[in-house]
Amino acid sequence: MLSAPDSSDQRGAGERNPSGSSLRLRSYRTTITIKQSFFSFLRKPTQPSTTTMNLTLAIKPSLLRRLSVAFFLGMAFFLGTLENGLPVSGADLAPVKLIFDTDIGNDVDDVLALGMIHALQTRGECELLCVTITKDNDQAAPFTDAVNTFYGRGNIPIGVCRSGVTPDAGRFIPLASIKDDDQYRYPHDLVSGKDASDAVTVLRQTLAAASDNSIVIAQVGFSTNLANLLRSEPDSISDLGGIELVKQKVKLLSMMAGAFQQITRASGPPYDHKEYNVIKDIAAAQRIATQWPTPVLWSGFEIGLALPYPHQSIERDFRYVDHHLLSEAYIAYNPPPHDRPTWDLTSVLQVIRPTRGYFDLSLKGTVTVADDGLTTFVQNGNGKHQILKISEEQKARTTEALMLLSSQPPK
Numbered sequence: 001m002l003s004a005p006d007s008s009d010q011r012g013a014g015e016r017n018p019s020g021s022s023l024r025l026r027s028y029r030t031t032i033t034i035k036q037s038f039f040s041f042l043r044k045p046t047q048p049s050t051t052t053m054n055l056t057l058a059i060k061p062s063l064l065r066r067l068s069v070a071f072f073l074g075m076a077f078f079l080g081t082l083e084n085g086l087p088v089s090g091a092d093l094a095p096v097k098l099i100f101d102t103d104i105g106n107d108v109d110d111v112l113a114l115g116m117i118h119a120l121q122t123r124g125e126c127e128l129l130c131v132t133i134t135k136d137n138d139q140a141a142p143f144t145d146a147v148n149t150f151y152g153r154g155n156i157p158i159g160v161c162r163s164g165v166t167p168d169a170g171r172f173i174p175l176a177s178i179k180d181d182d183q184y185r186y187p188h189d190l191v192s193g194k195d196a197s198d199a200v201t202v203l204r205q206t207l208a209a210a211s212d213n214s215i216v217i218a219q220v221g222f223s224t225n226l227a228n229l230l231r232s233e234p235d236s237i238s239d240l241g242g243i244e245l246v247k248q249k250v251k252l253l254s255m256m257a258g259a260f261q262q263i264t265r266a267s268g269p270p271y272d273h274k275e276y277n278v279i280k281d282i283a284a285a286q287r288i289a290t291q292w293p294t295p296v297l298w299s300g301f302e303i304g305l306a307l308p309y310p311h312q313s314i315e316r317d318f319r320y321v322d323h324h325l326l327s328e329a330y331i332a333y334n335p336p337p338h339d340r341p342t343w344d345l346t347s348v349l350q351v352i353r354p355t356r357g358y359f360d361l362s363l364k365g366t367v368t369v370a371d372d373g374l375t376t377f378v379q380n381g382n383g384k385h386q387i388l389k390i391s392e393e394q395k396a397r398t399t400e401a402l403m404l405l406s407s408q409p410p411k
């Protein structure tokens, strides 16, 4: 096994390997004969040009070891640029340009997913361009701004919808309004969703400003905003209607929506699950399934359910500040020892780290959303859809990644 050069490298050549191993490092001498004309550019005009010269290179053991280490580090770097045996292009290493569309304020996995996005941005792996919200409550946008501000990105545009869907405050978004000594516990300057722009406007502005085929969207709530985007008409922001704008600018949509396996409860037989993000706006989900013009990844209910967030992380990993909006939201929603499924986190992780083997993807096919909200996936050669899958072997490593990224402190 290779190790970095140690203090023995400071010793003179020929000294015994301090480890006492039988491997004796000796001086290696290599004689290289090179046509002197090769070095003619170094030659003084008076030097003869037709002779050959012998170069003797004495390579000391310490140098040899350094060269070995450098060689293997170089190989490791080279192999690190391979994914699935294929070279990773510079474009693959560029930060993913991300739009996060969320019903933040209902379940708490949206909050952990947003924290994870910030951690990945800090690592240079993505750039969060805007957040659009499908929960129609005026405290959802200030809560989102508070999370973004905590991670040092309080100017990220936030768009809201006025759909009437899930208008209640829920269990944790009022945390953004808490004040300690007349100061917001969680600073933010967007104090009400009434002051935020319409989500479709924010989406159209973000897409219009983007390079072609550059945008990835993670939709982890209802399909309301994206369905409205598809229906949007050309306007002062863009000459393109919604479908054309998406077709030109969006590379991939990743959705936490639907269920593609029967779900087993603690008691009772397995059942066909009507998933929350779909049934809250079935018509919008149907529009996405039938009209969205780019490839779509679907993370079904069964994926996040298979990856419960370890509650010990909530108790331990967020204590680097006195108050943490992520852990307080989790506790307000469903406190430890509850291990909340990681539904929304899975859709984010897959699109920012698509080649790391956290999940498997089905072959291509088509998702259908029935009028009652049930979803089915049928494999076919030319469909735009793929569904996420996860194996027993992947679960521990993927959970670890979700946990570490969710709880990573701001830079």
Ligand SMILES: [Ca+2]
Pocket: 145, 149, 154, 155, 156, 188, 189, 190
């Ligand atoms: Ca702000």
Ligand SMILES: [Ca+2]
Pocket: 102, 103, 104, 107, 109, 110, 220, 221, 344
């Ligand atoms: Ca959600």
